[in-house]
């Protein structure tokens with residue numbers, strides 16, 4: 001097959017774009033980008049890689065959390081506008097915030113009766129009580145409680161949850177205790193997790209990933225991976241993942257949320273609903289701005305009902 005042509009000047013643009021990466025990883029990303037752009041062109045029967053194909057390739061290959069970096073090359077004016085919007089967020093009137101909810105399941109509209117007394121455990125790793133993650137979790141829990149569930153919410157930041165010590169006591173054949181670290185996880189959290197029917201995991205994006213409080217908590221689930229564990233997580237548990245971030249691209253951190261969904265499945269919780277909230281700019285650095293958007297709250301409430309019906 002003949003080598004694909006690149007539109008004049010496009011390879012230079014590709015090189016300029018890849019300057020966003022430090023030299024030690026630049027070539028890896030450049031190769032991925034070129035490979036993918038040429039794959040798109042070949043698939044679409046184009047003999048030339050065009051500007052449009054290059055940018056589609058960028059958005060397919062680069063994690064969307066890199067968008068601020070991408071825009072510096074693709075559209076500097078758009079980047080400046082984003083930066084200004086972020087700077088001026090305290091001037092936004094309530095209700096004018098660019099906040100968007102995305103519901104991944106599409107909803108079930110289920111009307112089946114719900115067995116009362118289902119246990120729903122929610123954890124929020126955001127230290128901002130009354131923040132956006134918190135408000136969303138509260139709507140989900142309100143829907144569950146209104147429909148007969150027993151609900152509980154815990155702020156992970158308020159608990160004594162130590163980092164995994166890496167001792168691997170949980171991996172031993174004759175494992176006696178789920179985890180050797182003595183803290184609130186071994187004191188009561190593992191028990192609550194065994195007993196729950198539904199789990200809600202809420203976290204904000206910090207530095208383009210789940211915040212450290214959530215990452216620390218999830219490390220402590222690794223003990224469930226021991227095949228010799230006598231008290232493995234009972235099957236059949238279902239979950240909702242809630243994630244909020246400030247950047248107004250509604251898919252910006254989907255890869256981080258997907259990681260969480262996969263991690264939960266590895267440890268016995270099947271996520272049946274995801275709610276992501278983007279564009280949480282506004283007064284007080286966007287704290288709780290979702291409260292100014294009744295339509296979003298309604299969606300969260302409805303998701304809670306559907307989640308409960310699916311348990």
Ligand SMILES: Cc1cc2nc3c(=O)[nH]c(=O)nc-3n(C[C@H](O)[C@H](O)[C@H](O)COP(=O)(O)O)c2cc1C
Pocket residue numbers: 126127128130131132133134203204205206207208209244245246247280285286287288
């Ligand atoms: C330390 C820190 C880092 C953050 N990093 C990002 C980021 O990389 N991308 C982003 O879109 N928002 C980022 N944010 C904004 C939060 O994700 C956003 O305000 C979110 O809605 C907070 O949720 P909460 O109100 O539940 O605490 C960051 C916030 C903090 C405090």
